Amino acid sequence: MTESKRPRIPRGLKQDGAAIWSYGFRPFFLGGAMWAVAAMALWIAALAHGLPLGGGFGAPLWHAHEMVFGFAPAVLAGFLLTAIPNWTGSLPVAGTPLIALFGLWLSGRIAMAAAGLTGLTFASALDALFLPVFLWICAREIIRGRKWNDLKVLAGVLAIALGNIGFHLAVATGGDLGLWVRGAVAGYVVLVTIIGGRIIPSFTRNWLNQRGLGPMPVAYNRFDMAVIAVSALTLAAWVFRPDAPLIAPAALIAGGLNAVRLLRWRGAAVRAEWLLLVLHLAYAFVPLGFFAIALAILRLIQPVSALHVLTVGVIATMMLAVMTRATRGHTGRPLTASRLTVLSYLCLFAAALARPLADIGNSPRLIEASGALWILGFTLFVVEYGPMLLRTRRQPRGLAA
Known part of the structure; x- marks a missing residue:
């Protein structure tokens, strides 16, 4: 399809009503970041002062749930509700449907936090609704x-x-909670290998091309397909048998392949621009x-340390990176x-390194x-990007799908 025939999707189509309901990234990025701050503050208060959280879930389970199934799905929703219209040429979810979807996510957060009042059954049932509804919307559009x-x-x-x-x-x-947490974490990591493999070399290529620099990142090919497949299979095995000895060499191979893949994208060439x-x-x-x-698996570190490398390292840092870039791009910035943005990155990278070390050293x-x-890190995002997400974009323009 030629450039002139490609469908063009105006960003922020809905002009009536509040700007925040004009596109999925606006409420979900802002809500997800605010919840990242609030949920972590509550967790620290529970550790330091014994603040009861989550009713019958208990503070540790509530914390694990709200990081993996509360904060992260909001950012994922903001990204996909914005990306899928660009992929498909469809209109974005906006206005009342977007308000309803965001309200469903927010009601889950409230129910989980107030599970001591609402009861486990009600809180669980309400919280479990958002992701299937969101999945249905994504599947329908694709x-x-x-x-x-x-x-x-x-x-x-x-x-x-x-x-x-x-x-x-x-x-x-009374089942195995770890199985389901690992399964969800694996789902996020696979999404990073798929979507990251699409946007990172693409954005890098555009940046280098605009400045007449080369060589370009290696284009997506069978090697990338193989890396994704090996990564997904290794993660699937880890989900069900996290202590199986044979998974250790598979994980080392998957890690090596992903490292080679990353080097092919020429990250060192864009070190002058932190947003990339x-x-x-x-x-x-x-x-x-x-x-x-x-x-x-080799018992050189604790399993929870490995889990935190994936959750704080892979999931949270990539989500902050995507939120900052997408917000700037979709609001005309x-x-x-900025320096504030770079500081937010550094805070989260430091958190991602400190958290596994805390498990290794058993350091509260x-x-x-x-x-x-x-x-x-997330407070800085809210302070700098919150006004962008709440206001109308500077100059409406289209985006090629």
């Missing part, structure tokens, strides 16, 4: 747009949705995460990182420091 190649993205969303449902069932029946460099740095936690899985102080860095 199928309508006949973008069959993009259906693989839904596999990751499905893994997260099933993980959340399984988590609640395990709480009710951060995507490469965030993806670097993917091979680190696989190496951590191998080390945990220059695609360059380091856990609190990691949590404080997390809070500061």
Whole structure:
């Protein structure tokens, strides 16, 4: 399809009503970041002062749930509700449907926090609704747009949705909670390998081309397909048998392949622009995460340390990177990182490194420091990007699908 015939999707189509309901990234990025701050602050208060959280879930389970199934799905929703219209040429979810979807996510957060009042059954049932509804919306748009190649993205969303449902069932029946948390985390990491492999080399190529620099990142090919397949299979095995000895060499291979893949994208060439460099740095936690899985199986580090490399390292840092870039791009701001943005990145990278170290050293102080860095990183995002998300864009324009 030629450039002139490509459908063009005006960003922020809905002009009546509040700007925040004009596109999915606006409420979900802002809501997700605010919840990242609030949920972590509550968790630190529970550690330091015994603040009761989550009713019958208990503070540790509430914390694990709200990081994996509360904060992260909001950012994922903001990204996909914005990206899928660009992939398919469809109109974005906006206005009343977007308000309803965001309200469903927010009601889950309230119910989980107030589970002591509402009861476990009600809180679990309400919380479990958001991800299946979101998955249905994504599937509907991709199928309508006949973008069959993009259906693989839904596999990751499905893994997260099933993980959340399984988590609640395990709480009710005394089942293996770790299985469902690992399943959801694996879903996020696979999404990073798929979507990251699409946007990171593409953005890098555009930046280098605009400045007449070369060589360009290696184009997506069979090597990338093989890396994604090996990564997904290794993660699937880890989900079900996290201590199986044979997974250690598989994880080392997957980590090595992802490291080579990252090098092919020429991240060092874009070190002058943090808004782009951060995507490469965030993806670097993917091979680190696989190496951590191998080390945990070899009993050189604790399994929870490996899990935190994946959750704080891969998931959270990539989400912050995507939120800052997408917000600037979709609100008409220059695609360059401010000092405040760079500081938010550094805070989260420090948190991602400190959290596994806290597990290794069994240091409550380091856990609190990691949590404080997390809070500061997302607070800086809310302070700088909140006004952008709440206001109308500067100059409406179209975007080629």
